[in-house]
Structure formats: structure tokens, C-alpha cells
Amino acid sequence: GAGVSQSPSNKVTEKGKDVELRCDPISGHTALYWYRQSLGQGLEFLIYFQGNSAPDKSGLPSDRFSAERTGGSVSTLTIQRTQQEDSAVYLCASSPGGTGYGYTFGSGTRLTVV
Amino acid sequence: GESVGLHLPTLSVQEGDNSIINCAYSNSASDYFIWYKQESGKGPQFIIDIRSNMDKRQGQRVTVLLNKTVKHLSLQIAATQPGDSAVYFCAENRGSGGGADGLTFGKGTHLIIQP
Numbered sequence: 001g002a003g004v005s006q007s008p009s010n011k012v013t014e015k016g017k018d019v020e021l022r023c024d025p026i027s028g029h030t031a032l033y034w035y036r037q038s039l040g041q042g043l044e045f046l047i048y049f050q051g052n053s054a055p056d057k058s059g060l061p062s063d064r065f066s067a068e069r070t071g072g073s074v075s076t077l078t079i080q081r082t083q084q085e086d087s088a089v090y091l092c093a094s095s096p097g098g099t100g101y102g103y104t105f106g107s108g109t110r111l112t113v114v
Numbered sequence: 115g116e117s118v119g120l121h122l123p124t125l126s127v128q129e130g131d132n133s134i135i136n137c138a139y140s141n142s143a144s145d146y147f148i149w150y151k152q153e154s155g156k157g158p159q160f161i162i163d164i165r166s167n168m169d170k171r172q173g174q175r176v177t178v179l180l181n182k183t184v185k186h187l188s189l190q191i192a193a194t195q196p197g198d199s200a201v202y203f204c205a206e207n208r209g210s211g212g213g214a215d216g217l218t219f220g221k222g223t224h225l226i227i228q229p
Contacts, residue, residue: 004157035219042203042221043158091157102148103217105157 004106006092012112013082021077021109025094032075033103034067035091049075050097082113126226133194135223137187137204144206149178149189153200199227
């Protein structure tokens with residue numbers, strides 16, 4: 001597509017439920033990133049994909065968080081047994097891969113855990 | 115620790131004035147820097163970038179300055195307009211190859227344009 005697409009744009013879930021967030025990167029972009037942004041805060045790195053593999057999962061805050069990418073394209077971030085502190089905007093970005101490239105971000109998914 | 119930070123959380127300027135947003139970084143190995151603009155309810159949008167072999171780069175109404183000696187990055191916006199109101203993030207790439215840990219972002223400066 002023309003840009004990075006994320007869905008849903010908003011998600012309200014009950015504490016303890018599982019949620020799946022989806023990211024469609026720009027076609028041909030091999031690198032895909034997930035970030036989390038809490039209210040009034042900066043961007044917290046979660047995970048990076050190069051193709052279908054995730055060389056760097058160091059940012060995932062707990063084992064309740066997981067992500068996968070299939071076909072070198074769509075990625076899904078899954079949060080199990082959601083907690084209130086998981087409430088944030090989850091941003092996805094993609095790039096052509098390698099260093100020296102800016103990222104293109106999606107508009108994010110605003111997750112609210114009640 | 116290694117981090118990218120911003121000096122001021124909020125900057126208020128008069129419409130038509132020039133704005134300067136500052137950023138300090140601590141990793142001398144960083145070789146690529148980017149400024150992003152994030153409007154309310156949207157994802158960050160790329161504004162301008164600069165590589166470590168340069169000290170200045172100009173775009174349309176924006177200029178990025180890099181001072182490697184003091185590890186300082188700044189974004190200058192000329193003749194600010196209401197549409198410039200946003201949060202501005204600086205980011206560094208530490209050149210670790212393939213963006214393995216992604217860009218590291220500062221906390222952001224909220225630019226407010228006064229009429």
C-alpha cells in the first residue's frame with residue numbers, strides 16, 4: 001500500500017483479555033518495527049523484524065507480549081492477559097532495511113485496558 | 115546510560131517567528147539522525163535527516179544542525195505557522211547494522227504556536 005496501515009485504530013479491552021494488533025507495512029519494506037507510546041511520552045522500542053525473522057526482541061516488556069510476521073509483510077503484535085499498564089498507543093513502522101533510512105510510521109492503535 | 119533526550123518539554127513561539135528545538139545525544143557511535151513531527155492522533159512523520167559526516171542540512175523551512183563535538187542536534191523551523199504545532203522527536207541510529215535495535219527516540223518537544 002501507499003503507507004503503513006494499522007488496525008484497529010482503537011481497541012478497548014477488559015483486563016485479562018488477549019488482544020491482537022495488526023500492521024501492514026509499505027510493500028517491499030523488509031524491516032518492520034513495533035513501538036509503544038504512553039501518554040505524553042516518547043517512543044519505546046518493542047521489536048524489530050527483518051523479513052520474517054526477529055533479530056531483536058529485547059524491547060518486549062514481558063512474556064505476555066509476542067509478535068510475528070508472515071510472508072515478509074503483515075505483522076501481528078499479541079498481548080496476552082492484558083493489564084492496565086499496557087494501555088498505550090502501539091505504533092508500527094517500516095523501512096527498506098539497513099542503516100541510514102528513516103522509518104514510515106502508521107497512525108497507531110490506541111489500546112485501552114479497563 | 116545511552117539515550118537521546120530533549121532539553122525542553124514545551125516550546126511556545128509566536129506565529130511567524132523562527133523556532134529552534136534542541137536535542138542532546140550521548141552515543142558518539144551514532145551516525146544517522148532524524149527529526150520527526152507528530153501531530154495529535156497521528157504517527158510520527160519524517161521531517162529531515164542528517165548523517166554524521168555532515169553538520170548542516172536544509173529542507174523546506176527546516177534546517178537540521180549537528181554538532182558532534184558536543185553531541186547536539188537541533189531543528190530550526192523558519193517562519194512558524196499554526197500547522198507546525200506538534201510534538202517533535204529527534205532520533206538516532208547507532209549504526210549497529212540493519213537497524214537491529216531500531217531508532218532511539220527522545221521524549222519529544224511540544225511546539226506551541228501562539229497567534
